[in-house]
Structures are given as C-alpha cells and as structure tokens.
Amino acid sequence: MVEQIREIAETYLGNFTKDVNLAEKLKSARTLDNCLEIYLTQTDSGKGRIQAQSTSGIIVGIIKSRDWSLCEGDVFITKSGKLLLIHLQEQRLMVLSFTEPVENHAIELVHLGHVLGNHHWPIIIKKNKIYIQLIIDAAIIEATIAKFKIPGLKIDYELRSPQEHFDFSHHSHHS
Incomplete structure (x- = not known):
C-alpha cells in the first residue's frame, strides 16, 4: 500500500538560524506540538x-523550485498551518587523492573528469x-574510476556534517 501524503508544504518562511x-x-510551534521535523x-x-516522513511518522510533501537547495534550519508552513523544520543528514562523499605525482597522467585525469561529468556525478x-x-x-x-588505472589514485570516503557540507549545486539558495 502506498502511503498518502498527509501534509503539503510549499510556502518557504526562511531559515530559523538567520x-x-x-x-x-x-x-512556540514546538511547544504547541504544531511543528513537523524531517531529515x-x-x-x-x-x-x-x-x-x-517526519520524525512523528507523518508523510510530508514539499514543493519548491529546483533552482535552490534546502539548508539545515529551513522552515516551511504546511497547508494545514503546521511549521515544517528541515534537517540535513551527514553527507557521505567519495574522496579521490593521489599518493604519487600526477603530472604524467594529465590526459587520463582530463578523461576521468569528462566521464564523471557525462554521468552527471x-x-x-x-x-x-x-x-x-x-x-x-x-x-x-569506483568501478568506473578503476578502469582508468591511474597510478597512485586512492579512493576514500568522508562524512561531512550539515554545517560543513559541500554544495555541489551551481545555484544559489533562495533568499
């Protein structure tokens, strides 16, 4: 059974940290139990x-423009009048670094960048x-990167908190 959306939020109020x-x-809304929170x-x-799904189990639908990304602390108001507080999860990133000089592998690195871009990664x-x-x-x-066989290329992973996350978007946040 598909869960029905019980709350719709499309009116952005701002970011409570600012x-x-x-x-x-x-x-006040939290005190009155008139606030939903999602991660x-x-x-x-x-x-x-x-x-x-909110932390209280309510399914929420958010409608916004794609030209900006939500940030930790953003607040919407739902059609029923509840406030909706946005939290962002930690961001897991793949990190490529090099244990050897890369000067002799410029062509492979350009090709790698091209392939990553073609995949929209x-x-x-x-x-x-x-x-x-x-x-x-x-x-x-990882499998795609391994095909390049670039000497000294090392793959690691890193977690970044919402406060230190990288914004991969080329768009600016709605103000």
Missing part, C-alpha cells in the same frame, strides 16, 4: 518535489582532492 522572529515562531539527504535537498576539487557526491551506489563509481 531569523530571530522565525526562531521564536518555531519555538533529508543532501541529494534530496535540491529536488523540486520531495516526499519524506557532481564533483568539487579542493586542496588537491576530488570530492564526488554519491548520487548512485559508490561501487558503480
């Missing part, structure tokens, strides 16, 4: 249509590391 009045409103993945935070390059957002099974990405 708005003192909204923080007070949220505190989303970083990948889901950028979608235009999101379905999630979002990457960010920071401090000589390549971070890959895991939007599919990590084993598939």
